[in-house]
Amino acid sequence: MANNDGEITLKTSKSGSRTVATITASRVRKLNSLNTRLLEQLAALINDAIHQNEDLGCIVLTGSGDRAFIAGADINEMAKIGSPAKARAFISRVHAVCEAIRNCPVPVIARVNGVAFGAGMEIAACCDIIVANPKAQFSMPEVRIGIPSVVEAAVLPGLIGWNRTRYLLLTGATITARVAQEWGLVAEVAQEGQLDQKVAQLVNIICECGAKSVRIQKQLIKRWEQVSLDVAIKDGIQFFGSAFETEEVKPGPATLTSEPQVMMKHFFDKKSSSKL
Numbered sequence: 085m086a087n088n089d090g091e092i093t094l095k096t097s098k099s100g101s102r103t104v105a106t107i108t109a110s111r112v113r114k115l116n117s118l119n120t121r122l123l124e125q126l127a128a129l130i131n132d133a134i135h136q137n138e139d140l141g142c143i144v145l146t147g148s149g150d151r152a153f154i155a156g157a158d159i160n161e162m163a164k165i166g167s168p169a170k171a172r173a174f175i176s177r178v179h180a181v182c183e184a185i186r187n188c189p190v191p192v193i194a195r196v197n198g199v200a201f202g203a204g205m206e207i208a209a210c211c212d213i214i215v216a217n218p219k220a221q222f223s224m225p226e227v228r229i230g231i232p233s234v235v236e237a238a239v240l241p242g243l244i245g246w247n248r249t250r251y252l253l254l255t256g257a258t259i260t261a262r263v264a265q266e267w268g269l270v271a272e273v274a275q276e277g278q279l280d281q282k283v284a285q286l287v288n289i290i291c292e293c294g295a296k297s298v299r300i301q302k303q304l305i306k307r308w309e310q311v312s313l314d315v316a317i318k319d320g321i322q323f324f325g326s327a328f329e330t331e332e333v334k335p336g337p338a339t340l341t342s343e344p345q346v347m348m349k350h351f352f353d354k355k356s357s358s359k360l
Contacts, residue, residue, distance in 0.1 A: 120177060
């Protein structure tokens with residue numbers, strides 16, 4: 085899939101018994117911005133990772149280099165769009181990438197190593213967890229070039245609230261990784277030079293969890309985004325029952341790992357000592 089004007093790569097590794105797929109946008113000269121070819125490749129490789137690895141535990145999505153995650157859609161290509169129909173076709177490819185991420189049955193981690201602008205921020209926002217470099221920046225600058233933010237910009241109010249979404253989309257402002265974390269967009273900001281270690285730690289934690297339960301949980305979270313609170317609660321009863329259709333669930337003290345037992349003992353010991 086190599087190309088002088090960028091490529092999307094897929095590499096797999098193991099975390100315990102699970103496969104981890106790392107998908108990288110590599111177009112460093114253009115800050116990993118995505119043209120039609122790369123958008124189509126990215127959507128295809130996300131689906132390949134899902135369908136070619138039955139033991140898939142999670143996907144890590146990132147960009148090459150240390151300057152950019154994905155700096156958005158290719159501005160030069162957009163400048164050459166000659167009709168509304170072509171514009172709709174182009175933005176539909178951005179949506180296809182975001183949809184592939186949201187429909188992925190396993191967690192997708194965004195390893196944000198630099199700027200995430202426009203479509204890059206939308207792609208990151210569609211991932212389940214964002215881990216960012218402290219120098220990472222986020223922006224939706226479309227209004228500054230005469231177009232609205234569309235497609236998966238619509239997920240932002242659910243993540244950061246309506247007021248902050250309005251602020252970003254109506255001004256094209258840029259925020260830091262720390263601000264994005266304070267707003268609820270970014271889950272963790274790694275220490276300088278520790279991004280890979282933080283992502284690897286998170287991958288291992290996810291892959292140590294029950295494979296079926298993680299998939300059910302992701303499906304349920306997506307369902308929560310789409311239905312009322314009452315329906316979401318009732319749905320949870322059905323999803324909880326479905327978890328017991330597998331051998332993965334074996335209720336009882338023997339299922340507790342040593343770590344939870346130690347945590348619980350520490351909690352109760354602390355409660356007891358506080359009463360003395």
